[in-house]
Each structure stands twice: as C-alpha cells, then as structure tokens.
Amino acid sequence: MHKYPGQTRLLVAVDCIIFGFDGDALKLLLIKRGFEPEKGKWSLMGGFLQPDESLDNAANRILKKLTGLEGVFLEQLKNASAPQRDPVERTVSVAYSALIDLNKYKEQISSEYHAEWFLLSKKPGLIFDHDKMVEDAIRKLRYNATMHPILFELLPDKFTLPKLQNLYEAIYDTQFDKRNFNRKILSTALLVKQKDKDKSSSKKGAYYYKLDKKKYAANFRSFLHFIPNPDHLLR
Amino acid sequence: MHKYPGQTRLLVAVDCIIFGFDGDALKLLLIKRGFEPEKGKWSLMGGFLQPDESLDNAANRILKKLTGLEGVFLEQLKNASAPQRDPVERTVSVAYSALIDLNKYKEQISSEYHAEWFLLSKKPGLIFDHDKMVEDAIRKLRYNATMHPILFELLPDKFTLPKLQNLYEAIYDTQFDKRNFNRKILSTALLVKQKDKDKSSSKKGAYYYKLDKKKYAANFRSFLHFIPNPDHLLR
DNA sequence: ACAAAAGTGTTCTAAGTACACCCATGC
C-alpha cells in the first residue's frame, strides 16, 4: 500500500460551511462536536476523506449525513493546512460551502440532526481555525454573488423582489435603491412573474416571482455586476 | 501519533503549474518525472507535503527546489482527488499556479534544473490527471486576468504597450483594438512612461513603460474588465 | 520613397446611478 517510500501520510478532512437565509438574515449551520478534543464546542460540519471517494463525494456525503441535504450548490474553497491547526494530529482540511433556503429544511435539520442555525452576527467562537474558514467563505460568497446568480439558491421557489433585495442587502450589509435593483434583476430575464402576491409583509402585497430554471442553468455564468467594485471584498 | 482511530491517512501532494511568457507566446514549464511509475514522462513540478509545512510553504519549497524561483505570484487552485488518480497510492494533489517572466529565468532554469519550457500549443501529454489540472489552471488564469492586473508578472520590468497587448492576445487567443487597449491600460494609472524606446520590433520604436509598484500592490484588487463576459471562460 | 509598426481622437451605445411620486390595501 505505501509505495512511495519515506513520505508522511496524513488525514484529509472536509468541512462544510452552510449558509441559510430565512427571508431576513443570513445564518450559518453549526454542530456541537461529538468527540474529543473540543468535544461539545461548536464546529463546522466535517468528516474525514474515505479511501474510495473524491473530495466532492466526501463533501456531499458529509452534508447529507449531518443535515439530510442533497443536491445543493456546493463549492470547494481553499484548504486549511497549517501544521498545528488540529492539535491532535496533522490534518489538512478542505472547505466546502453550500447555500440553502433555510425555511425549506429548518425542521428537518434541527430535529433529526444535532445542528443549529446561528445568525451570522451572533455566531459563537468555533474550534480550531474554523472561524477563519467561515470568514473566508463569506468573502468568497460575496464575491461570487457579484457576478453569478447564486443567491437564488437561498430563496424558496416562489419569492418576491423585496425579499430578494433583503437577501442582497443582508449579504452585503448595505442598502440598494429598489428601482434600480428591480430593473437590474428583471433585466436578466431570469425571473417569471406570478399571478399571486405575498401579503405577509405589506397590505398591498408583493408579486411572487419564480426562477426560470432553464435560463438559470444556461446563464449561470453570465450575470451582472451588482457591486461596483467586487474586488475589495476578497481582501 | 494516530489519535483519530479508524481513519485512513494518505499522501498530500502539491503540483505547480508554471506559466511563462517570452514576449510572443505563452509557455508552460514541465519536468521529466524522475521515479516510477511513469518515469521519464512529462509531468508538472510536484512533491509531497511535509509534516512541518503548510501547503503554501510546500508549494514555494517545491517551486524553488525544482526551478530556483522565489517570491512569485503563486495561487492555490482546486484539489485533484479522484481515488485512482495516482495508480501507485492514494494521493490528493493540491494545484498551485505561478506566473513568471520567462526571459528572466530562462537559462537558470534550463541549465541548473531538468525542466523545459513548452509552447502551450505544443504541450506533450502529461502523467496522471495533470493535463486536466493544466486546463483548469489556464481557465482560472484567464478568468483572474479579466479582473486583476496579474499579467504584469509575466513581463520584464520594462515593457512596451504592444508587448503587453501581445500577452493579452496570447492568453485570450484573440485580437484587441490597440486604441481601446492602450486607453484602458493607461486609464488604470498603473503604468509609468519611460524616456527610452524599444526598437527591436519596429523602426519607430515603442516607448517603454514600468509598473508603478506601489499602485500595483495597492490597486491589485480593483482592475478593469478586459473581457466582456469573463464567465464563459470558467466552463 | 516606402514599408512597418506606433501612436492618437471621436462618435455611438449600454449600463449604472440618482432621484420622487403614485398605488393598493388593511386597519
């Protein structure tokens, strides 16, 4: 089995950073670590790479096992590889991030699994270097969302333009002009207006929209520039 | 040492994809693999992650050991992790890419080290999944270069606008209007015009420019859009 | 004198931004 002589083998872990949106604020899914060290502290959902799987497979397996989720937007981020990052044993961790519509899975996740949603603004301190991994993931999410329509992953099938605007404002921690926002969004021709309205947050009600799934899949990589200078977000 | 019981340890490798530009065409640095299997075949510059180093450290160490290069633009790309990608033993490889001014290091590299430059268009087939890793790296390079002034890493200290345009045209395999190109480039205020000219490729001669190093470092993340729709490049 | 590459300016179009009022409804 060990055919390259004189080399060190080590553990490869996958840690999943899962963002959820409930219509108002951005949240993060965390679990209480079930084994030593740091047992009982909050942690990202993680696991070790198995002999017969790729990293993508491992990320999907771990996400499913710990949350029941399948088929979500899952992106490989940078690796965490400082030699002492796991005090127990040398482990290189590969970060993945996922985006989900929180309402869709809220009960399922919190009842069947020992995971909890935290407001990003009220996130507890995490084990090892997980805090930094989350920071990086947020930065990457913001960056990606400037150029790609990924944020729709965080909304229900039917949503209103004000809700969508809330989401963008939550992610960028800023305010947009609704006229310009609506015009930009609709100019993508990615949304289909519905006949019915959501009256839960106003008397007048706001029209529901649905994603045009075909166009969404096809145009995923040609979106628009929501944020004038996306670059400051990466540093 | 093995304190997480029941888990598989494996090798973590770093492979470096090194791009060079000689003023005309984009090249790739390869070495002949020195050990079995696939000994004697062309390969990326790689090595295994050592116990006491991070991945970034390993990439820099390997690059220096195999080429003598230090302090170049080195970016972590995605991992290659298919279970059978290395037929000898399970290995996860982390790809890094670097950009260098080929003329600056040409002799050093090819004499002291057993590495060779290949025109990208005439690259031989590589071992394992290295061909795919190179493809991904090119795609990422093109994408990054649409928004960041990274391509200056590929040019000498003094260069002319036509040479810079050649570089962009080589990377995107396309043609630009020189009026628009010059205007765009100069509008960044990142270049400082020199008094002397390069007469090697015309009678009239083209003015040299130098990078304003301070502005380059500061403005690295606010560049311009050279390529109308950068997104098709990622897939 | 001419070939070969360098350099330069204007017009048009598209996208972003700023900005203010009317609409529909539940209370």
Next chain:
DNA sequence: GCATGGGTGTACTTAGAACACTTTTGT
C-alpha cells in the same frame, strides 16, 4: 382616511466598442 410597504420612469454620467489616419524611421 391614513399608514405601510410595493411599484414605476426619467435624466445624467460613465465605460466600452467601433472605427481610420498620421508619425517615425530604417532600409
């Protein structure tokens, strides 16, 4: 009838794209 959030249009500014002629100089 009024308070609340939803919806819409216009003028301005900026950036990109298309496009052709003049300049320099070695031969």
